[in-house]
Amino acid sequence: MTDKFCMVVSEGSFDKAMMPLIMGTTGASMGMEVHVFYTFFGLKLLKKGMKPKLPGMMRFFTGMMEKKMSKFKIPGYQEMMEQAKDLGVHFYACSTSMSLMGMKEADLMEGTKVLGASAFLNLAADSKMTLFIG
Amino acid sequence: MHGSDNTAGVDVVEKDATLDAKGLMCPMPIVQLARKIKEMKSGQILELLADDIGAKEDVPAWCSRTGNQLVGQEEDGKTFSFYIKIK
Numbered sequence: 777m778t779d780k781f782c783m784v785v786s787e788g789s790f791d792k793a794m795m796p797l798i799m800g801t802t803g804a805s806m807g808m809e810v811h812v813f814y815t816f817f818g819l820k821l822l823k824k825g826m827k828p829k830l831p832g833m834m835r836f837f838t839g840m841m842e843k844k845m846s847k848f849k850i851p852g853y854q855e856m857m858e859q860a861k862d863l864g865v866h867f868y869a870c871s872t873s874m875s876l877m878g879m880k881e882a883d884l885m886e887g888t889k890v891l892g893a894s895a896f897l898n899l900a901a902d903s904k905m906t907l908f909i910g
Numbered sequence: 911m912h913g914s915d916n917t918a919g920v921d922v923v924e925k926d927a928t929l930d931a932k933g934l935m936c937p938m939p940i941v942q943l944a945r946k947i948k949e950m951k952s953g954q955i956l957e958l959l960a961d962d963i964g965a966k967e968d969v970p971a972w973c974s975r976t977g978n979q980l981v982g983q984e985e986d987g988k989t990f991s992f993y994i995k996i997k
Contacts, residue, residue: 801937805940806972849933849934851938
């Protein structure tokens, strides 16, 4: 049976944005079924073409961080997202947060499913690992 | 037949493809490995080259978890060569 690996993302800064993608692509590469649930401030990470920034005042240094990552051949946010989707990682937007943040389904990147807490918890209940990011 | 540290016998491993992941850091060698394997057939052997320090443990772990067999492993200075038989 395939191991399920679930993650909940509740913040939308750059570091919190990369974590589920890096872990998700790794899990998917290892044959796990990965489900990532974005809620509250994490929801904006699922916006089409989103470019996350480092938290607080550090946001002005995002460019520097991106340059450094590029030097180490680490893919950027959008590229990493595409790789994750390509490997079958599932992305979910919290339905309630969408209403709170005034987001519409049309704002979400392609391939995102809208899900409620109960449906997600149903997935997470029998998953091997569930991680909370942010 | 031989343990993973034993490099004798690696010379006779016939590789069907090579994936050069040198210069990439964890988890990229594994992510690329998983994608490459999808394009190959059961029984084929993939040669994976990496110079990421994490790869030394990442690749055997990936193999054991996915059921692909690590049939050979070499270390030449900073470069690791892995020979993976596709299940």
